[in-house]
Amino acid sequence: MTATVRPDATRNASPYLYGQETPAAVQVLESGQYGHTDVTEEFERRIAGFLGVADALAVASGTAALHTALLAAGVGPGDEVIVPSMTFCATIQAILAVGATPRFVDIEPATLCVTDQLVMDAVSDTTAAVIPVLFGGRAVDLGAVQAELDERGVAVIEDAAHAFGSRNGTRRVGTTGALTCFSFGPIKNLTCVQGGMVIPRTPKEADSIRRLRLLGIVQSQSERANITTYRVEGFGLRYQLPSLNAAIGLAQLDRFTATEHTRRRLWHTYRHALAPLDGVTLVDVDVEHTVPHLCQVRVPHRDQVFAALRAQDIGVGVHYPPNHLQPAFADWRRTLPATEQVGEQILSLPFHQHLTEPDIEHVVTALGQALKSAGGSRCATC
Template sequence: MSFKVAFFRHDLGQEEIDAVSAALRHPILTTGETVERFERRMADYLGCRHVLAVTSCTGAMHLSLLALGIGPGDEVITTPMTFIATSTAILEAGATPVFVDIEPETGNLDVAQIEAALTPRTKAILPVHLYGRMCDMVAMRQVAERHGLAIIEDAAHCLEGQDRGIRPAGASNTACFSFYATKNITCGEGGALATNDSELYQKLLLLRLHGMTRSGAERTVKGYQHWDMALMGWKYNMSNIEAAILLPQMERVERNLLRRRQLTDRYRELLSAVPGIRLLAPTAQNTVHAHHLFPILVEGKERDYLLQALQSRGISVMVNYRPVHLTHYFAETFAYRPGMYPLAEQMGNTVLSLPLYPTMPDEDVEIVAQNIAALMAG
């Protein structure tokens, strides 16, 4: 289907082409100096000690769990209102996800419900900063400290986010990021994790590449030296080519955030009075919303009607997300059923994500809003 209003368009251009061309002319294509430059640049942006570039946010969460010693027999508190990878990363580590319902005004995990879900097997909390709005990390850190729990942030939507001066990795053991095709910075596929724990970082470095004590780039640049396998690791390292695509985008992060904020403000202005449409809570004071997605909530059973009608008019929209616990695999494997997490289910049945990206023309926002108003009016 051809859409006259796209859901997302990347803004990659000549800078990225030149950066990739330079990377291809370098003798080392795998993890090397370009990856290290990107890691340092992202760490500077986040204000944290270490960033490790990997192949996906899923891989970043998996590695974080492994590095923190979380595995079979352990439980990890998380949210059902997210992409499935948040939960499958926990399963990949051998642990069990335990869901907690959401705040209806933000869609984020409800910190006030965490303690009721704890058991002697609980080892960590894995919150999701949904759509780009950070969870209450102050309250979550307090819960974690009271019960000796680790925190691993799924910040796939939230590179730019802040809450009362706290950025991703500022109140957790690690924060995990996605550079998937539609993310705020992208290399098609890719991810990273950030941490302020230097000892944990050294372990993560080994886990990222088979548990090997020397990388391929090190063996090439410095000449062959014997290496060892220090522990059981995985194959999650990013290549110089992907890092080359990401580096120029780091210089546009704040400018692109400002543009998405302008588009979001216009959406809110145009849609706030449309009958049958509810918006999530506006950005709170002392917070920075990353504005990765712009969701609306469509009352009653109108969401799927609106989804199909907009698409038939050439406007691309998405659903982010249907609750994880009601997907076939999770329902069958863990005996989940409707009604167990009612607020997440309500959002999953009503949420619709509208087109949003930095190069989106102002008139496209007007087109989307006008069509929604007309369709909801009858």
Template sequence: MSNEFIPAARPIIGEDERRAVDAVLQSGQLAQGTEVAAFEEEFSKVLLDERAAVAVNSGTTGLHLGLLAAGIGPGDEVIVPSFTFAATANSVALTGATPVFADIEPDYFCLSAESVKSVITERTAAIMPVHLYGHPANMDQLQQIADDRGLQLFEDAAQAHGASINGRRVGTFGAFAMFSLYPTKNMTSGEGGMVSTGSPEIERQLRLLRNQGMEKQYENEIVGFNARMTNLHAAIGRVQLTKIWRWTKQRQDNAAFLSKNLTNAVVPKVADGVEHVYHQYTVRITDDRDGVAAALRDEFQIGSGVYYPIPNHRLPSFSRAEDLPVTEAASKEVISLPVHPSLSQDDLERIVTAMNKLTGAGA
């Protein structure tokens, strides 16, 4: 077996992407233009069942503008998971609203409907689950709560390109949804985000907000941002979009091999009717998770990641005295192993061998 380091994630950028960027450079049209418009249209067709898609310069921007476009602002509360990247709660706070943290389900790491019910107040305006690691949140239950309480439902789909529930793709449930296009995601534009919506009103607000409040040049209708995606980034995204299903199938095959052969770690569960796209392959290790991660790196030359070691409610930026026991347990036990499409069979076998040795299988 090779002893070359296996990274936790590896962006795949090939000659197709380089040629696409070079074509934009040669055109001289670098800022938002026809490439961005084409990327939005293609993303809509490939991943969103033709729901409207609006490209922006980052995933966090997409969440922020989506919330603003949906009318979220000071005085509102938006229920979010604490077990996620801080961008989810940050985007709420940036609108002047308050993120309210709820617990997660133990099996799928996504927002718990029962916990959501327990934190609803008269100020609650919306629920924003995260489809964490590529596994969809329970949108049926969360939609029912939203409908019963007159709340809006949004989706943080940053990690879930192509995931689905009973054949319905994530990004088509909420009033808006955001997909990240950061380099380590299942597909990338180098940097960027895509916001989907089924509401013409929200779509128009998104397009105004990303472009200084303008639909027509110099006719600023509202106060907006410079949040545009460039043609350069869109050109990369368009190429990646043609490869997303092949890469997704490889991630799923890699995950299946790991789940079949890891013998002493709690492997990912998948809910009935769900298609998991394995942005991360996340297992639980109940004994010395951090020691296992260090040994994987130092002894076996295998990268891994802990997503996320500090829940949002305990970050200095929020610091809330919440009782979220499932979140707290997950933050101490999860470790994400390489699952990306660049892995060879030799890489997968090395990961299994190392993990089974470190977690004491057969000892």
């Protein structure tokens, strides 16, 4: 795929390649060096430089980033982790993977994000961490309660899978003091095809994550090439990011300014087109500070509207079914009124860099027709 071959605009999401990714990947393939190599380390250095941080540690996926971050923060059995139910299930699976339990909390309906008050209302003696989810790319500011969380020994681990490039005020996500986890999956703002990154808070955390992602081995791959043995100091996983994926990420990073501009422009186009529609509430991503990952609306009769748009081959989606209502997580179910209401209303519109203004006009026109067919009434609770 190249930038000149636009897939069907009705897809909900689609990777966007600028063209440099293919020769970068071919160069790695021709080198015969496919593991965690100097290409991966260059990707880490470039991401650290982009953010202005000391360390950026590449891992195999966004889920791997969350898993290793929780382990590095010392979260384990008997601990509770505060997390919004409105997130992808990977966030919850990472909590369970370290033996901790999720404490589901509600969200602010306008943003689909947690607030400092919702977090602090849930903190207990067993709380070891809080995972604010930066939904749609919007930063979550827990600065007002950071000192109290620190005093209680509660780690803040940002699930920034949607939020690479976004800002909290003037500071990039990843630089505001939290242990931050990015995803570079196929449809993210920056893609490695598959991959993730952890931004540690301290050198100790960085060393821990380096060992965790490499089966507990202390020496790096390049260091092991010149010694006859290596030392395993603890538990670890095979979570390294291969150089092939890193090469694609480097090519994407070179064009990230264009990515930011395009995604903001498309979101503004949607906002303007949606404004006249009765019964539609656009989820606020704070677009001036955000590199948007999604364009979401809340609508009445969501399931009927979804079906009507799908029947026209328009790739709407639902991000996400609330996790506290999932059978796998039933042991931790509790009543979350805002999440449950939003879970019945939320609709993700097609949003990717292949879209044109006529595509967006087509989607919005179809959405208006679907709303009329489904009942046409204003959403009194949106």
